Amino acid sequence: MDFTFVSGNLGLDLAGTVGDRRGARVDLLPTPAELARWTVAAGLLDVPPAAGDDDLAGAVALREAIYRLASAARTGTAFEAADRRTLNLAAAPAPASVLLGEHGVERGGDLAAALSSAARSAAELLGGPRAALIRECEAAPCTRLYLDTSHRRTRRWCDMRRCGNRAKAAAFRARHT
Secondary structure (H helix, E strand, O other), X not given: OOOOOOOOOHHHHHHOOEEOOOOOOEEOOOOHHHHHHHHHHOOOOOOOOOOOHHHHHHHHHHHHHHHHHHHHHHXXXXXXXXXXXXXXXXXXXXXXXXEEEOOXXXXXXXXXXXXXXXXXXXXXXXXXXXXXXXXXOOOOOOOOEEEOOOOOOOOOOOOHHHHHXXXXXXXXXXXXX
């Protein structure tokens, strides 16, 4: 499967690697190799890093902590201390390096550096005023969280090309049957 990056925040995009959280969960990071591939697709690293089962377990724990923290921010409930701890531990290592090379931008580091970049992105979002912009996609069965940066703050779907298009097509069919 291809990864999508439509949430407006790298941490939320990591949390979005699970689809249909309330139904038939679809995990886009089922193996360490897929996790490594995600770091490249996310633009964090140029080369997939080495990743093992323990690394995958840590990344999944971070992903779920970000999802719970963002959901709490969205609903105005308090953050769980364990989730904050998981996020902060992942954010602590140095982030992935971004350098200007002879042929453009070069991104490097290991898996911990890549996850640190994602965790830092989530921490900055959740600890700042933009946390109030977190929404959940209204299209069933999508459960992706995203930032509503639309002018009137009325965005309903994580991505107009996927969820929005499906919802509008379904509404059209319902009106014309």
